[in-house]
Amino acid sequence: MTQTQKKKSTDTTQKKSPETATAPNVEQTNGSESSVSPKTQAKSANPPPTARFTSSAPNDHRLVGGGRTDSGRLMVHKTYKMWVGGKFIRSEQGRVLGLHNAEGDLVTHYVRASRKDLRDAVSAARSAQTPWATRSAFNRGQILFRAAEMIDARRESLIARLQEHANLSAAEAAQEVDAAADRMFWYAGWTDKYIQVLSSVNPVASSFFNFTLPEPTGVVAIFAPTNAPLLGLVSLIAPVILSGNTCVVLVENNAPTLAIELSEILATSDFPGGVVNILTGLRDELLPHAAGHMDINAIASCGGNEAQDRAIQIAACESVKRVHFFEQPQTLDAWCSERQQSLYSILPFVEWKTAWHPIGV
Amino acid sequence: MTTKTNEQAHSRDMASLLFGDLWGYAPSPESTDHVRYAQRYGHFINGRFVEGKDHFSSINPATEEVIAEFASADEAEVDRAVQAARAAYVGVWGKMKPAERAKYIYRLGRLIQENARELAILESMDGGKPIKESRDVDIPLVAAHFLYYAGWADKLHYAFPGATVSSIGVAGQVIPWNFPLLMAAWKLAPALAAGNTVVLKPAETTPLTAMKLAELCQEADLPAGVVNIVNGAGRTGAAIVKHPDVDKVAFTGSTEVGKIIQRAIAGTRKRLTLELGGKGANIIFEDAPIDQAVEGIIQGIFFNQGHVCCAGSRLLVQESVAKEVIQKLRIRMESLRVGDPLDKNTDVGAINSRAQLDKIHELVQSGIDEGAHIHQSACHLPSRGFFFRPTVFTEVSQSHRIAQEEIFGPVLSVLTFRTPDEALKKANNSPYGLSAGIWSDKGSKLFSVAGAIRAGVVWGNTYNQFDPASPFGGYKESGFGREGGLHGLKPYLEVR
Incomplete structure (x- = not known):
């Protein structure tokens, strides 16, 4: 998290823990929190927050609206966990971060993943990879299609979360959710087509049958975009997994809770455990461990700064990882553009296998 | 006594490949008269x-x-x-x-x-x-x-x-x-x-x-x-x-x-x-055409003195046919003609440099020290120049350096397996993933194993074939990107 902009509501936070406001990498003890505000993202696609929350004064330790519904009912408190190996888990370190709204009120806590959490997630992704890749392309497609259905089915709830957690207007939130469902739907259709489009039978000048086809690279670490907390994730995860890769997604953005909302959608879409693993936390903390992990085959990164991208490239060379940087759109309209979905976004995460066999009797 | 009989049989078999040693090879060097180059x-x-x-x-x-x-x-x-x-x-x-x-x-x-x-x-x-x-x-x-x-x-x-x-x-x-x-x-x-x-x-x-x-x-x-x-x-x-x-x-x-x-x-x-680099697995199943497979093994490891990144340097042979394959391989290896690269009858030429020759010696010594059995061709080597005898190691285990590291020379490591699953595990047990060979007359087995091997080029019932229309390149630590074919264009183009 770059500290380029101060949020207007950090006063109380800074009084309580001045070091965490400027250096979120400092190890947190259990229970303490560093603050993440929607406004700290300098390049956020999201517009300025609307005055949606009505709490009378900034209050770091008070849940928004006192955690009550509009009619005054005390809501059942929801804990945002991470999603690893098909299970919703807390961090093995027990650390959390706080998500605050523009007024400084606490929206919710979310998990700050540790290095051990990352390694567990890679292990889950590795176990899931071959079974996922050996499912039929049709079956993988059915599961991705169902994920698109589930996004639509939770449309109202996602719109509400984007408003509350990412400070989008109702119209913008609806635009992002609809685009996310459509993007998932678009990529779902590629599972049983991209091989056809990209394979080749090669006319070699000798008596052999020779063909080339793409195969999934393996386990992919995804550094999620720092904006578009729902659509950005879908735009990166779908092209990675549709070919049979599994992934570990590291989320640090203006509303990491949307990643967990997404994991609840994927969890009800028949994804086998471990195909998608979602960790929330701090990019700088997890980056060297992910980029240097010997059992990760490729890295997809979006929205990192120069130093982060360079650190990824340096650590990646230890196991000759494939590294692909996606340019991060800076506006919601740009994210929603059809130019953000491409057959060629699948390619950085496939390997080409060429097979030869003699022709004869 | 048994050993001696075996040796005699061995040399008789070898001679039979050379038409009973009835005719020797006369030197047949390519003329260098007309080549021009600067000093x-x-x-x-x-x-x-x-x-x-x-x-x-x-x-x-x-x-x-x-x-x-x-x-x-x-x-x-x-x-x-x-x-x-x-x-x-x-x-x-x-x-x-x-x-x-x-x-x-x-x-x-x-x-x-x-x-x-x-x-x-x-x-x-x-x-x-x-x-x-x-x-x-x-x-x-x-x-x-x-x-x-x-x-x-x-x-x-x-x-x-x-x-x-x-x-x-x-x-x-x-x-x-x-x-x-x-x-x-x-x-x-x-x-x-x-x-x-x-x-x-x-x-x-x-x-x-x-x-x-x-x-x-x-x-x-x-x-x-x-x-x-x-x-x-x-x-x-x-x-x-x-x-x-x-x-x-x-x-x-x-x-x-x-x-x-x-x-x-x-x-x-x-x-x-x-x-x-690579450490290609060449897998011989018991239902393979054995004589063709032996030719493929020879081609896989001794082509270009083994200076081939996709060389079939790890032979994985099914236990039931291991004895036969190794015996035929040793006989065939004896018939390779090692020597003057310009001689038209030469099968195995010179090692590219002294540094590479030293590296091969060092790794071969490690194979001996770690307990593998060495078999080398008894061929005559020229007195000058960098040459190395065609070499096969048997009794190699997965942990040996000669089973893990790229030797980049005419040195083959032989491992055995019992089931296709074991063959796959051993073949994929490498940080490399450039090439592999599979020998079997059963089509469904070829497709299944070829699909599960993590390598960029898979040769079924052949080895070391190349063509400009055929994409070449590796998985894992054998690198990324392809050369050859349509897929070889992509690294040189901006594709939007």
Whole structure:
């Protein structure tokens, strides 16, 4: 998290823990929190927050609206966990971060993943990879299609979360959710087509049958975009997994809770455990461990700064990882553009296998 | 007593392969009378041969005699080459009509065919490979590569459906010594077809044919600066890789250097393709055609003295046929003719350099020390030059260095397995993933194993086949990107 902009509501936070406001990498003890505000993202696609929350004064330790519904009912408190190996888990370190709204009120806590959490997630992704890749392309497609259905089915709830957690207007939130469902739907259709489009039978000048086809690279670490907390994730995860890769997604953005909302959608879409693993936390903390992990085959990164991208490239060379940087759109309209979905976004995460066999009797 | 009988039977079988030893082979060396080359080379920059400094010698590894001296390019000379490439890209090549580019590349292919005999002899003199390989494999493939990609230059928009493609700019290319001119062709042809210009560095032990290729670029009237060739060793390569005006880096060589290059370009947006080492598994199932498989094993490991990144250097043979396969393999190995690379009957030529010979000796010694059984051909080795006997290790276990590390020499490690599942686990138990061979007469088994092997090239009932239309490259630590075929264009194009 770059500290380029101060949020207007950090006063109380800074009084309580001045070091965490400027250096979120400092190890947190259990229970303490560093603050993440929607406004700290300098390049956020999201517009300025609307005055949606009505709490009378900034209050770091008070849940928004006192955690009550509009009619005054005390809501059942929801804990945002991470999603690893098909299970919703807390961090093995027990650390959390706080998500605050523009007024400084606490929206919710979310998990700050540790290095051990990352390694567990890679292990889950590795176990899931071959079974996922050996499912039929049709079956993988059915599961991705169902994920698109589930996004639509939770449309109202996602719109509400984007408003509350990412400070989008109702119209913008609806635009992002609809685009996310459509993007998932678009990529779902590629599972049983991209091989056809990209394979080749090669006319070699000798008596052999020779063909080339793409195969999934393996386990992919995804550094999620720092904006578009729902659509950005879908735009990166779908092209990675549709070919049979599994992934570990590291989320640090203006509303990491949307990643967990997404994991609840994927969890009800028949994804086998471990195909998608979602960790929330701090990019700088997890980056060297992910980029240097010997059992990760490729890295997809979006929205990192120069130093982060360079650190990824340096650590990646230890196991000759494939590294692909996606340019991060800076506006919601740009994210929603059809130019953000491409057959060629699948390619950085496939390997080409060429097979030869003699022709004869 | 039993051993002696076996030995006698062994030598009788060997003799039977040589028609009972009724006829010996007379020496049959290729004449070198008509080959022309200079005693000193600088660099080829902006369409002209330029003087260089810090010369080193390239020797004939079969005789240890100096062939010629070559300059080492420093950062300033590399910079001049990159500037020439940039100017040619901006001024000529990048905006040339694609059909015209195609005809230039075609012309290079034709000129190579016309000069094939000389190029083949020079390749064998400088690198030590048997003339029958440079004549029948290397040089024909070089020409075929240029001819194949010539045809792509004006059809690029058909290659990637739904996308728009454009060239990238200046490509910096660093190539190895095992297939000197062929690797130059693999690098140059797709780069030029895609509309890029090039700075190429040949390996320091085999720079001769690259200089001849530079002459052909002049003969072809290729616009100045489109192809630039600088000589030198690691420092020159590093200068190319690190040059800020190089847009794309392509490297073929060791995994160790590949990682250094990947690190060196961190923080830049240079594109990179790496074609690195391998430890190819050649899997023989009990239902394989055994005699053909033995030929495939020989071809897999002794082709080009084993200086092949995709060599079948790990033989995985099913236990039920292991004895038969190993026996036939040893007999066949005895019949290989090792010696003068220029002799048309030579099967295994000279090891490329003393450094490589030392590395092979060191790894073979480790195999003996770690307890594997060594079997070597009893062939006569020339008294001068760098030669190594064809060698097979049996009783090799997964943890042995000779089962893990790339030897890059005529040394085969034999492991056995019982089930297809075990074969797959052993085959994939490597950080490399470049190539594999599968021998079985059962089609469903071939498809199943080929699908599960993590390697970029899989040969079923054959080994070490190459073609310009066939994409080549690795999984895992064997690198990324493909060379050859439609897929070999992509690393040299911006695809949107």
